[in-house]
Amino acid sequence: MTAEVLEPPAAPPAGGRRMDRPTVFAAALLVAVGGIVYELILGTAASYLVGDSVVAFSVATGVTLFGMGLGSLLAPHLPGPSGIAFVRNELALGLVGGSSVLVLFWAYGSTTLYWPVFVLLSLAIGTGIGVEIPLLMALLREHGRDGSVRLLSRVLALDYLGALLASLLFPFVLLPTLGLVRTALAVAILNVGVALFMLARMGHRPRWTWATSSALVVLLAVFVVSSGVEAALSTRLYEDPVVAATTSRYQKIVVTDYQGDVRLYLNDQLQFSSSDEARYHETLAHTALTSVAAPASVAILGGGDGLLAREVLRYPSVRDVVVVDLDPAVTDLARTNRLVRDLNEGALDDPRVTVVNADAFAWVRGTDQTFDAVLVDLVDPSNERVAKLYSQEFYQAVAAHLRPGGVMSTQATSTFFTPRAFWQVVATMEAGDPTRTVVPLGVNVPSFGEWGFALSLPGDGDALLTSTPPPDGLRFHDAASLAATTRLPGDLPPRGAAPSTLLSPRVHTTYQRDMEGWRY
Numbered sequence: 001m002t003a004e005v006l007e008p009p010a011a012p013p014a015g016g017r018r019m020d021r022p023t024v025f026a027a028a029l030l031v032a033v034g035g036i037v038y039e040l041i042l043g044t045a046a047s048y049l050v051g052d053s054v055v056a057f058s059v060a061t062g063v064t065l066f067g068m069g070l071g072s073l074l075a076p077h078l079p080g081p082s083g084i085a086f087v088r089n090e091l092a093l094g095l096v097g098g099s100s101v102l103v104l105f106w107a108y109g110s111t112t113l114y115w116p117v118f119v120l121l122s123l124a125i126g127t128g129i130g131v132e133i134p135l136l137m138a139l140l141r142e143h144g145r146d147g148s149v150r151l152l153s154r155v156l157a158l159d160y161l162g163a164l165l166a167s168l169l170f171p172f173v174l175l176p177t178l179g180l181v182r183t184a185l186a187v188a189i190l191n192v193g194v195a196l197f198m199l200a201r202m203g204h205r206p207r208w209t210w211a212t213s214s215a216l217v218v219l220l221a222v223f224v225v226s227s228g229v230e231a232a233l234s235t236r237l238y239e240d241p242v243v244a245a246t247t248s249r250y251q252k253i254v255v256t257d258y259q260g261d262v263r264l265y266l267n268d269q270l271q272f273s274s275s276d277e278a279r280y281h282e283t284l285a286h287t288a289l290t291s292v293a294a295p296a297s298v299a300i301l302g303g304g305d306g307l308l309a310r311e312v313l314r315y316p317s318v319r320d321v322v323v324v325d326l327d328p329a330v331t332d333l334a335r336t337n338r339l340v341r342d343l344n345e346g347a348l349d350d351p352r353v354t355v356v357n358a359d360a361f362a363w364v365r366g367t368d369q370t371f372d373a374v375l376v377d378l379v380d381p382s383n384e385r386v387a388k389l390y391s392q393e394f395y396q397a398v399a400a401h402l403r404p405g406g407v408m409s410t411q412a413t414s415t416f417f418t419p420r421a422f423w424q425v426v427a428t429m430e431a432g433d434p435t436r437t438v439v440p441l442g443v444n445v446p447s448f449g450e451w452g453f454a455l456s457l458p459g460d461g462d463a464l465l466t467s468t469p470p471p472d473g474l475r476f477h478d479a480a481s482l483a484a485t486t487r488l489p490g491d492l493p494p495r496g497a498a499p500s501t502l503l504s505p506r507v508h509t510t511y512q513r514d515m516e517g518w519r520y
Contacts, residue, residue: 021151023201024136028155030194031090032162033169034187035129038097039064040170041184042122045101048180048252048267049108053383060122067126074127075134082138083202089135090195091215093128098188098219100125101180108237133159139198171249179247185223192216237268244337248329255337262339264305266330266379273447274343277307278475280411280451281377283443283485285311286470286477287455288373288409293467295372296320299401301360301389303377304330306344309353312375314471321353322369328357361388364397374398376410380511381421387505390425395432399456405463408456415442415489416450418514424497424507426454431499437461441485450489 039060046056078085100121107117137152174183195212199205240258247253254265262274272280285308289295294317300308304325312321325331334340335348348355356363360378376398381390388394390410398408412425422440430438437460441453457463465482500507 020201021140023198024140024155025158027136027194027198028133028158029162029165030190031129031132032159033166034093034097034190034194035125035132036163036166037170037174037183037187038100038125038129039122040167041097041101041180041187042104042118042125044175045104045180046118047383049104049114053385059119063119063122064126064129067123067128068130070123071127071130071132072134075131075138078131078135082135082142083198084205084208086132086135086139087195087199087205087208087212089128089131090191090198091212093125094188094191094195094215094219096121096124096128097191098185098222101184105237139202175247176249180252181226182223185219185226189216189219189223192219238265243339244333246329246333248327250327250329253327253329253333255333255339257339262343264340269379270447271379272305272307276446277343279443279445279477280448281307281311282474282477283441283451283482284308284375284377284409284411284453286474286482287441287453287465287485288375288407289315290465290468290470290482291407291455291457291463292372292405293463295468297369297371297373297403298322299324299369299371299374301364301374301376301378301398303375304334304355305340306331306334306347308375308377309347309350310344313347313350313352314473315468316471317468319352321350322356322371323348323353324356324358324360324363326357326359331355331357361394361397364394364401367401370401370403370406372403372406374402374406374408376408378411380413380418381425381500381505381507382511382515384505384508387500387508388502390428390500390507391505392428392431392499392501395429395456399433399436402458405458405467407458407463410454412440412452412454413511414449415452415492417518418511419493420497421507421511421514422452423493423495424500424510425452427495427497428499428501428507429454429456432456435459439464439486440488442488443485452488453485 042064043057043060046060047053104114104118104121108114133155136155140151174186178186192212192215196209196216199209199212238254238256240256240261240263242254243257244255245253251267256263256265260274264271289312295315296317297320298312298318300312300321300323302325303309303323304327309321309323312318323331331348334344347353378389379386381387402408410425410429413421415422426438426440433456437457439455439457439461441455443451445451470477470479470482497510498506
């Protein structure tokens, strides 16, 4: 690419307009924004589907960068004038990039080839991105403009500035506002818009102006109807009818309903089924709260669906409940979606409940409140972002906010599917405060199988299940069944896991190794 730039400038084309530096600078900035957004879209879409953001973004970044290298090598060999080659590339990039999310979700829902499709899309988009800057520099040279190293450095600086803008726009503006499908289409419209802009600056090219304008109209039309297309694709991923679907800044959120069985999915992972969620939430809440005398103040970390808050509010002694959930879209859904609100019995609008949308780790470290019980209801530690909430440092921070006699309880993954991860959560909670007693618990939740919990009690754990009677009106548990949760399956592997820490998030890798033994 550098050798091409350093060649003497050619004479400007006869009859054509002269290409100026501001035009190239503007184009470089715009295509950089689009290129980085495409990369982020691919990584995000793949993480939604496979659940491992490290793998998804590593593959998306690596393959896209490799494609950019191929594109930079390919650029000097493209046929025709550089300006027309640039326009062709933007049209192709817009069509591939704009349809990328739809194609990827279709491949995931209809075939087993979604990983090859993901790699090919990343490679094609990376190649298109890699072609852009060399062609812009060649276009300047063809129009008799200086192609010096200084000019190249300025173009690249604008390219990197565009990358910064894109990395801020995507999580804070584009994804929450438009969602993945429409964000991809918006960037495709940007690509085609840049192509039209360059055609106007180069002079009239009737054939290419007509083709580019037609592509722009098609993309705009697809953008308008994309919500329906996205809903149709989402429906294919679920066995039951989708009744609500949105994409927040943090995740994809879907609610399904089939003959009264309401289910919530986050990033396509089942969070609860109304048919048996009481087994899970009653176990997490009541094993903890029956181990505290007259619990008055409770913190729930996670649990934005309001189902755990529903159980906590059954205790007449409870005066204050703080629900800390990262995603406001989830807590809004719990308040406004009729099906979810009926399940949680309007718990998040109870005057005793305060909802805080914040990172649980940061909130625990920053608050000065203390609690009789802290209930941790988070997704499994399937990625490094969540693993910090299963770390020794996190449990230490939580323990520091427990009142005398206070308890802490967490979901601890499956005792059947991920038994080593289960024991690692228990060991990590024990390391968080060695002066306390940690009791492993288990219950069968048909939608998930055998499920584990860990309950941290003060001293030698004498208060376990004996300090406060369980409330009336429970769907599944009574005093006897709560006591039965302390009897774990006999086929569990032996203990021996090392604690998971911030610097060594072992629980993430242990969880992944456990899940590798299963076909789903």
